[in-house]
Each structure stands twice: as C-alpha cells, then as structure tokens.
Amino acid sequence: DTAVSQTPKYLVTQMGNDKSIKCEQNLGHDTMYWYKQDSKKFLKIMFSYNNKELIINETVPNRFSPKSPDKAHLNLHINSLELGDSAVYFCASSRGHTPIVYGYTFGSGTRLTVV
Amino acid sequence: QKEVEQNSGPLSVPEGAIASLNCTYSDRGSQSFFWYRQYSGKSPELIMFIYSNGDKEDGRFTAQLNKASQYVSLLIRDSQPSDSATYLCAVTSGTNAGKSTFGDGTTLTVKP
Numbered sequence: 001d002t003a004v005s006q007t008p009k010y011l012v013t014q015m016g017n018d019k020s021i022k023c024e025q026n027l028g029h030d031t032m033y034w035y036k037q038d039s040k041k042f043l044k045i046m047f048s049y050n051n052k053e054l055i056i057n058e059t060v061p062n063r064f065s066p067k068s069p070d071k072a073h074l075n076l077h078i079n080s081l082e083l084g085d086s087a088v089y090f091c092a093s094s095r096g097h098t099p100i101v102y103g104y105t106f107g108s109g110t111r112l113t114v115v
Numbered sequence: 116q117k118e119v120e121q122n123s124g125p126l127s128v129p130e131g132a133i134a135s136l137n138c139t140y141s142d143r144g145s146q147s148f149f150w151y152r153q154y155s156g157k158s159p160e161l162i163m164f165i166y167s168n169g170d171k172e173d174g175r176f177t178a179q180l181n182k183a184s185q186y187v188s189l190l191i192r193d194s195q196p197s198d199s200a201t202y203l204c205a206v207t208s209g210t211n212a213g214k215s216t217f218g219d220g221t222t223l224t225v226k227p
Contacts, residue, residue, distance in 0.1 A: 033214075041201055043159070043217040056214050090158060101166075103149045103205075104215065106158040 003027050004107035006091050012113045013081055020077045021110045023091030031055070032074040033092040033104065034066060043090070049074055081114045088112070116141055119206050121218035130227050134191040138204030138218055141185070148180055148187045149205040149215065159203055163189060194225040 048056040049068040092104040151159035204218040
C-alpha cells in the first residue's frame with residue numbers, strides 16, 4: 001500500500017545508454033513531480049505534471065523526457081546517459097494544483113549511477 | 116544569492132537539548148513554508164508546514180515564521196538521537212506554478 005512508489009530503486013548503467021524510471025502514486029493526488037538530488041543533498045525540481053499536463057519544465061537537458069499516461073503515473077526517460085546524471089531521482093506528488101497548502105509526498109527514490 | 120539558504124551544518128546537540136534550524140528566503144511572494152526530514156539513504160518526509168507569521172507547534176517541533184525578515188526556523192525540543200537527520204527547508208510561491216524550492220539542508224546529530 002505504498003503511497004508513491006518508484007522503480008527501480010537502484011540503476012547502474014554505462015554512459016550512452018537510455019534508461020527509464022517509473023513512478024506511481026495511489027493517493028489520488030493531482031500533481032506529480034520529478035526532483036533530482038545531487039551528492040550534496042540539494043533537491044532541484046525538474047518537471048511537474050498536473051492531470052497529465054506539463055506544468056513545470058525547468059532547465060533540464062532535452063535528453064530527459066517525462067511522460068504522464070494518467071494522473072497516477074509519471075515516468076522519466078533519459079537518453080544518452082552521462083556521468084553527471086548520476087544522482088538520486090525522487091518522484092513526488094501533491095494534493096491539488098500546487099503544493100502550497102499540502103506539501104509533497106516523496107517516493108523512495110532511484111539511485112542512478114552512470115559508469 | 117541562493118533562493119533558500121539554511122544555516123550551514125553540521126549541527127550537533129546533546130540529547131535533551133533544543134536544536135534550532137534556520138532558513139532564509141529571497142522571494143517576498145513566498146506563501147508557504149515546509150520542513151522536511153531526511154534520514155540517510157531515505158526520502159524526504161514532511162514534518163511541519165507554516166503559512167502565517169508566528170509560531171506553530173506540533174509535539175516537540177515548533178516552526179516559526181517571520182515574513183518581514185524572510186526567515187523561518189524549526190525548533191526541536193528534547194532532542195532525541197532518532198532526530199539525527201538532514202532537515203530541508205522548502206519555500207513555495209503561488210507565482211511559480213507552485214513549485215517548492217529547497218535549501219541545501221542542515222544535518223543534525225543528537226548525541227546520547
């Protein structure tokens with residue numbers, strides 16, 4: 001009965017490969033997000049979707065492409081992986097259109113290591 | 116200047132003491148303020164939120180907000196070793212599609 005679940009939990013891959021991370025939430029939340037956390041623990045937003053519509057698209061290389069088939073799912077596909085992409089990627093969701101009132105519920109994270 | 120700045124850590128306090136974590140933000144339009152706790156290797160967990168100036172208490176945690184000074188803090192009373200974690204301050208504005216901007220985090224260690 002995990003609220004926000006991500007798969008895989010760990011991902012080790014070689015430079016140049018393409019990989020995907022999947023996220024699902026069963027909270028009935030309207031908005032989902034992808035955040036990247038670097039080695040210094042800094043969390044930076046990448047994308048957000050509200051009811052399948054892209055709301056936030058920060059300055060992220062276009063090798064990163066999110067996709068939301070429905071409001072309960074948000075996937076992240078990364079092409080041509082680079083060493084600098086190594087980080088922990090967190091999926092999150094929030095009730096309503098914005099997290100102003102409710103804050104985020106985070107998934108358990110995907111630790112991506114590019115070698 | 117960073118959008119959200121937290122006092123540099125690490126912060127170490129003895130068990131039973133009060134831990135004080137501070138955060139300043141640059142956007143005067145910010146409307147809501149959150150504190151997340153993140154244990155090593157785990158995901159951030161929301162522990163407190165505050166929208167209005169003043170204090171908000173929840174158990175051993177007190178969040179304090181001063182919008183004029185653009186300052187928000189988290190006090191942890193009777194600190195326990197289980198409070199040892201990184202605490203992330205997050206600030207949300209209604210003018211930026213509701214995204215939360217996070218600080219770098221302050222790592223707290225509570226020593227028995």
